[in-house]
Amino acid sequence: MxxxxxFAIANVWWLLLLVPLLVFYFLxxxxxxxxxxxxxxxxxxxxxxxxxxxxxKFRRNILxxxxxxxxxxxxxxxxxxxxxxxxxQADYQPVLIDCSASMxxxxxxTGKTRLELAKVQVADLIDSLGPDQQISLIAVHSSADRxxxxxxxxxxxxxxxxxxxxxxVPSQLExxxxxxxxxAKTVPVESVVxxxxxxxxxxxxxxxxxxxxxxxxxxxxxxxxxxxxxxxLTSSQDWDVFLRVESxxxxxxxxxxxxxxxxxxxxxxxxxxxxxxxxxxxVTSEISTALEARLIRGNAQFDSLAADNVAWxxxxxxxxxxxYAAPQLNSFRRALAATPGxxxxxxxxxxxxxxxxxxxxxxxxxxxxxLIAPVHFLVGVTPDDAESLVEPSSALTKFLDWDRTTxxxxxxxxxxxxxxxxxxxxxxxxxxxxxxxxxxxxxTGTSGPLxxxxxxxxxxxxxxxxxxxxxxxxxxxxFPVLVANxxxxxxxxxxxxxxxxxQTGVLPAVDLSAGVEYEIDGPDNSLPTVLxxxxxxxxxxxxxxxxxxxxxxxxxxxxSVAANLLSSMESTLxxxxxxxxxxxTVASADDVLASDRPVWSMVTLLAFGILLVEWWFFxxxxxxxxxxxxxxxxx
Amino acid sequence: xTDVQARPQLTPLLSNExxxxxxxxxxxxxxxxxxxxxxxxxxxxxxxxxxxADYRDYVAGxxxxxxxxxxxxxxxxxxxxxxxxxxxxxxxxxxxxxxxMVSEEKFERARQLAAAFSTMALLGTERVSLFAATSTxxxxxxxxxxxxRSATRLVFEFLENVSPGGNSTIDAAVASxxxxxxxxxxxxxxxxxxxxxxxxxxxxLLNSAGLEIFALQLxxxxxxxxxxxxxxxxxxxxxxxxLDVSSARDLLDLYHEHRLAQQAWLSSQCRRRNxxxxxxxxxxxxxxxxxxxxxxxxxxx
Numbered sequence: 001m002x003x004x005x006x007f008a009i010a011n012v013w014w015l016l017l018l019v020p021l022l023v024f025y026f027l028x029x030x031x032x033x034x035x036x037x038x039x040x041x042x043x044x045x046x047x048x049x050x051x052x053x054x055x056x057k058f059r060r061n062i063l064x065x066x067x068x069x070x071x072x073x074x075x076x077x078x079x080x081x082x083x084x085x086x087x088x089q090a091d092y093q094p095v096l097i098d099c100s101a102s103m104x105x106x107x108x109x110t111g112k113t114r115l116e117l118a119k120v121q122v123a124d125l126i127d128s129l130g131p132d133q134q135i136s137l138i139a140v141h142s143s144a145d146r147x148x149x150x151x152x153x154x155x156x157x158x159x160x161x162x163x164x165x166x167x168x169v170p171s172q173l174e175x176x177x178x179x180x181x182x183x184a185k186t187v188p189v190e191s192v193v194x195x196x197x198x199x200x201x202x203x204x205x206x207x208x209x210x211x212x213x214x215x216x217x218x219x220x221x222x223x224x225x226x227x228x229x230x231x232x233l234t235s236s237q238d239w240d241v242f243l244r245v246e247s248x249x250x251x252x253x254x255x256x257x258x259x260x261x262x263x264x265x266x267x268x269x270x271x272x273x274x275x276x277x278x279x280x281x282x283v284t285s286e287i288s289t290a291l292e293a294r295l296i297r298g299n300a301q302f303d304s305l306a307a308d309n310v311a312w313x314x315x316x317x318x319x320x321x322x323x324y325a326a327p328q329l330n331s332f333r334r335a336l337a338a339t340p341g342x343x344x345x346x347x348x349x350x351x352x353x354x355x356x357x358x359x360x361x362x363x364x365x366x367x368x369x370x371l372i373a374p375v376h377f378l379v380g381v382t383p384d385d386a387e388s389l390v391e392p393s394s395a396l397t398k399f400l401d402w403d404r405t406t407x408x409x410x411x412x413x414x415x416x417x418x419x420x421x422x423x424x425x426x427x428x429x430x431x432x433x434x435x436x437x438x439x440x441x442x443x444t445g446t447s448g449p450l451x452x453x454x455x456x457x458x459x460x461x462x463x464x465x466x467x468x469x470x471x472x473x474x475x476x477x478x479f480p481v482l483v484a485n486x487x488x489x490x491x492x493x494x495x496x497x498x499x500x501x502x503q504t505g506v507l508p509a510v511d512l513s514a515g516v517e518y519e520i521d522g523p524d525n526s527l528p529t530v531l532x533x534x535x536x537x538x539x540x541x542x543x544x545x546x547x548x549x550x551x552x553x554x555x556x557x558x559x560s561v562a563a564n565l566l567s568s569m570e571s572t573l574x575x576x577x578x579x580x581x582x583x584x585t586v587a588s589a590d591d592v593l594a595s596d597r598p599v600w601s602m603v604t605l606l607a608f609g610i611l612l613v614e615w616w617f618f619x620x621x622x623x624x625x626x627x628x629x630x631x632x633x634x635x
Numbered sequence: 636x637t638d639v640q641a642r643p644q645l646t647p648l649l650s651n652e653x654x655x656x657x658x659x660x661x662x663x664x665x666x667x668x669x670x671x672x673x674x675x676x677x678x679x680x681x682x683x684x685x686x687x688a689d690y691r692d693y694v695a696g697x698x699x700x701x702x703x704x705x706x707x708x709x710x711x712x713x714x715x716x717x718x719x720x721x722x723x724x725x726x727x728x729x730x731x732x733x734x735x736m737v738s739e740e741k742f743e744r745a746r747q748l749a750a751a752f753s754t755m756a757l758l759g760t761e762r763v764s765l766f767a768a769t770s771t772x773x774x775x776x777x778x779x780x781x782x783x784r785s786a787t788r789l790v791f792e793f794l795e796n797v798s799p800g801g802n803s804t805i806d807a808a809v810a811s812x813x814x815x816x817x818x819x820x821x822x823x824x825x826x827x828x829x830x831x832x833x834x835x836x837x838x839x840l841l842n843s844a845g846l847e848i849f850a851l852q853l854x855x856x857x858x859x860x861x862x863x864x865x866x867x868x869x870x871x872x873x874x875x876x877x878l879d880v881s882s883a884r885d886l887l888d889l890y891h892e893h894r895l896a897q898q899a900w901l902s903s904q905c906r907r908r909n910x911x912x913x914x915x916x917x918x919x920x921x922x923x924x925x926x927x928x929x930x931x932x933x934x935x936x
Contacts, residue, residue, distance in 0.1 A: 041893050
């Protein structure tokens with residue numbers, strides 16, 4: 001049993017009002033005068049009532065008792081009593097609310113979304129705010145938004161909570177916790193409450209400086225959704241379109257594919273719990289075309305999430321991949337020449353054309369960084385901003401570790417590759433210094449980083465800190481795999497021959513007219529205007545909802561870009577019951593977070609009830625007393 | 636009936652119709668305490684009435700006019716024929732005319748009852764004395780020794796002229812009456828008995844004086860069922876004294892207990908002296924009191 005607490009215990013001093021109440025009661029002089037025949041009987045009654053104890057006077061004085069009870073209850077209500085809940089009583093309480101796509105999943109019985117359930121619980125938390133407590137609401141999605149400052153104003157908090165909407169994006173917790181950490185520098189934050197349905201990454205790269213109360217919301221109903229949608233050019237005009245459908249329960253239905261609004265195929269699917277199915281369509285198109293895939297559920301099937309039932313894919317015009325490989329890099333050129341669908345530059349006996357828009361540039365010359373291409377692979381070229389971090393070395397080195405998940409190094413075995421004349425870090429420089437310079441290390445050798453990757457606005461650049469001709473890489477199986485990975489990666493980046501569905505969050509850059517303001521008409525009916533940069537690219541357009549975003553403005557024709565959820569984590573609705581942080585693991589709370597329950601309203605109602613009883617007691621119709629009735633009959 | 640209604644009103648105290656019914660009633664004492672004077676109450680043998688009572692042996696000196704000659708002829712022995720003896724009964728009506736009787740028509744009802752009882756007694760050839768006590772400092776208003784039908788007018792005039800007021804207690808009224816009254820009979824005490832004194836002494840005096848006690852307590856409806864709530868200041872209309880009562884409604888049960896206890900005590904005091912006691916409400920009509928309550932309780936016949 002937990003004892004009730006008081007938010008404003010200082011108001012107990014109001015109980016001193018009992019003193020004047022008693023004094024006024026004793027001193028009240030104005031009594032109605034009633035003339036009666038004789039005081040004989042009443043004197044006997046009063047003498048009988050009065051006994052030696054002075055407090056006996058109060059015994060039958062129900063009016064005084066009722067007034068004292070009302071006063072005590074009102075003072076009690078002013079003290080703001082509450083029944084303690086399980087929620088912590090922190091002065092500053094950040095509340096993280098997951099509003100990613102899976103939070104829109106509905107319950108088949110109640111029809112409520114997870115976000116609505118979370119809002120109810122957070123509203124309870126807000127309603128139970130103490131006078132000295134403040135809450136900051138933070139929306140968690142692919143990033144994090146602080147909805148309110150730390151405030152104890154319930155109206156502001158509830159307004160922000162009501163205005164919060166879900167987004168068709170996968171959830172990422174790092175930004176939210178970093179934002180909370182930043183808040184903790186201004187106010188003392190001891191704990192954080194996280195409301196989520198559990199469709200979040202089970203690992204978060206973050207060291208917790210505070211406690212996390214992970215409130216996992218109840219699971220939603222069954223769901224099936226499209227989690228992948230991409231296409232690959234197989235010939236000059238034929239595309240293989242791949243879809244992946246995943247389900248959280250036994251589910252059957254069909255996928256319907258539309259090309260420019262016309263249905264061109266449909267395929268049924270049947271999935272068990274947690275299963276996925278790959279579905280392939282063949283599409284023929286030489287020009288750009290828009291594909292739309294729709295998941296049609298079977299009869300009597302319940303699908304709790306709608307955002308993943310439709311996906312869009314824009315196929316570019318079919319063309320070969322334009323690759324520039326420096327003439328001196330013969331090994332690369334030979335490998336590329338044997339790769340189908342690749343148009344290799346420079347052509348024999350033709351000079352280098354700097355104005356051509358390439359899809360991939362492979363060079364060992366620093367000047368070739370100026371060539372226009374979405375992917376650059378620079379062999380033995382040190383990044384300009386990392387010149388101070390490295391120095392030439394003549395020692396032999398080997399690959400020690402590499403990121404096997406990065407598209408460039410997938411399916412590669414680099415263990416037996418020996419490297420000569422590699423560039424190694426100067427003394428005292430570690431991986432962190434390269435990361436501070438904007439590079440991520442994807443392969444590390446015995447003496448330091450060997451391959452760096454840098455993602456800029458419109459370009460993906462790889463730097464090898466060794467020359468492939470000064471290593472045994474060109475003689476290993478890994479080399480053609482590396483070239484194939486580069487081609488594959490370039491196809492994706494340039495959307496040539498290999499196209500993947502655009503995920504929600506931020507739309508990819510769109511080439512338009514420089515300096516022109518464009519209006520974006522998205523599925524959420526918002527109409528933001530975005531200014532194209534000096535390169536004519538429209539960047540940074542947020543796409544929180546899945547759907548087609550139509551871009552209009554300037555003299556250019558209307559363009560559109562579709563954004564899709566395409567998240568296995570969000571569609572399968574497989575919750576994680578614990579989150580693994582860098583140094584600790586946080587499990588979901590066993591109990592629903594019970595906030596402090598204020599009871600002042602009940603106390604006030606009780607006081608009002610006593611007032612009604614008092615009124616009734618003194619205004620009630622007189623009932624016949626059995627004794628009196630008998631006496632009356634005797635008259 | 637038509638004649639009764641046509642006659643002028645004899646007294647404002649009682650309507651002619653009520654008076655006609657009252658005239659047919661008689662008081663019904665328990666003990667029949669009588670005076671030697673001739674009356675209508677049979678008290679034994681040896682009287683000169685025509686009602687046969689008993690026989691007894693003739694002894695020398697008896698009036699031979701009372702010898703039953705038929706018996707003598709049959710038995711050859713003289714027997715004396717005895718007739719019943721009837722004496723007079725003195726009815727004393729003591730009326731409490733203090734200020735406490737003013738409220739709720741208690742005094743009005745007491746005067747009506749006194750007139751009714753007096754009428755019954757006078758038409759029953761009883762002797763009637765009336766005493767009305769007002770102030771302890773003054774002598775009671777009296778009307779003594781009335782008898783005969785013609786005295787009803789005197790009784791009515793006396794009662795019509797008695798005005799209430801003063802602070803006399805019933806003890807003082809009884810004492811005042813016994814100072815001037817002589818003769819046995821019955822004493823009808825009409826009062827609210829809301830007095831601080833001990834009425835047992837007065838009852839003893841009445842009993843010792845050969846008066847059978849008929850005590851009639853008159854209480855107003857508000858005294859039987861007080862309608863008081865909250866905190867009030869009660870004022871005694873007789874003495875002017877005040878009494879503060881808090882949460883009066885809560886005390887009503889206690890008040891009622893005391894009222895019933897007082898009635899029980901008064902009733903026991905009367906019964907111990909072979910008397911009668913009755914509490915009546917001044918809210919009841921005099922007809923209801925006389926022809927229903929008192930008739931049913933055997934006060935009158």
